Amino acid sequence: MWTYDKKLQFPVNIKNPNPAMAKFIITQYGGPDGELGATLRYLSQRYTMPYKQCIGILNDIGISFNNMLTIPKCLIYMNLMVLCVIN
Numbered sequence: 001m002w003t004y005d006k007k008l009q010f011p012v013n014i015k016n017p018n019p020a021m022a023k024f025i026i027t028q029y030g031g032p033d034g035e036l037g038a039t040l041r042y043l044s045q046r047y048t049m050p051y052k053q054c055i056g057i058l059n060d061i062g063i064s065f066n067n068m069l070t071i072p073k074c075l076i077y078m079n080l081m082v083l084c085v086i087n
Contacts, residue, residue, distance in 0.1 A: 008070065017079050018082075019083060025079070039062050042061045046059050
């Protein structure tokens, strides 16, 4: 059994939040060559793979690509913090 602790290997600290920078960073996700597209390709190819040995490999690659999206996700969130209204 294992537990997953969601923490970054390198801390992300942004002193001046910038929504324009968040818009620029989010472009990494999209498009046919984006990280999200690669993740979905690997994960969807595992269902049509004829060789049982390769299904696990495609799953592992897809999950590792998904984990690569963690730092850009944190950067986007922290750059958009300036838009949040605290009551």
